[in-house]
Amino acid sequence: MNKATAGSTIATLLVLTATQPLHAAEGPSFDCSKAQADSIEQMICDDSSLAALDLQLVEIYSAAQKEAVNEQPPMLKAEQRGWLSGRNECWKEEDKNACVSNAYRLRIAELQARYRLADMTGVLTYACDNNPANELVVTHFATTPPTLIADYGDSTSLMYQQTSNEGSQYRGRNESIAFNQDEAVVVWGYEATPMHCKSVN
Structure with a gap:
């Protein structure tokens, strides 16, 4: 390879390097430099799988905000603050990692179902206790876990x-x-009497 060719090749590589995205390891959505030592946030910063769940939740939450723009009363932000407080309570658990991971997965699934961000896999109608007027409508969603x-x-x-x-x-x-x-056997309310329901679809 002559000097001209070598120079051209190096120049091409420099251009490609400058234009291609850097695939650095991504952290969570928040600033890890501000996380307190031994906190749940610091644990998330140190665990790539938890950091990935945090980024996924931020994406889902952003999509939910668009769907909730006309929601009355506006509950989404307040609920998210409550969820964050609950997630941080995982420091009390023996298996903190499992607690945090489960909190993220349930919250993601909840937002996907509530704001129709996941595919519906079926809608079924049930008549309960042999009374067609006593109706239960169930909509299933393809979330993880299923909801x-x-x-x-x-x-x-x-x-x-x-x-x-x-x-x-x-x-x-x-x-x-x-x-x-x-x-389906349905319990609707704390210590309520079970209802026996049959599909009418």
Whole structure:
């Protein structure tokens, strides 16, 4: 290779290097230099998988903000602040990493379902306790973990799929649904009497 060719090759490499993005390891969405030692934020800064979950949540949260722009009352920001406080409470847990990871995954799935940022995988209607007017509508979403939003009367509950050997089960704050083929046992409210519901789809 002559000097002219070598010079041209080096110049080309310099141009390509200047124009291609640098693939440096990405940290979380917040400034790690401000994280306190031994804090949950510092743990996230030191763990690439947790940092990736943080970036994913920021992306999903930004998309949710666009969907919630006309939401009344505006709850999203307040809920996110509450979630951050809850995430930081993971310092009390024996397995802090698992606690933080689970907090991120559940929050991401919640936002994807509530603001329809994930694909719907089915909408089913159930008549409960042999009364067609006693209607339960269940919308399933392709999130991780799987979620559903159940509408019953004037109230709504978001539920996450639970690990179970007894069929498909979902649990929310005070509600739960256990599915068995075209039937479901529904508990709607704290210590409420279970309802037996049958699909009408």
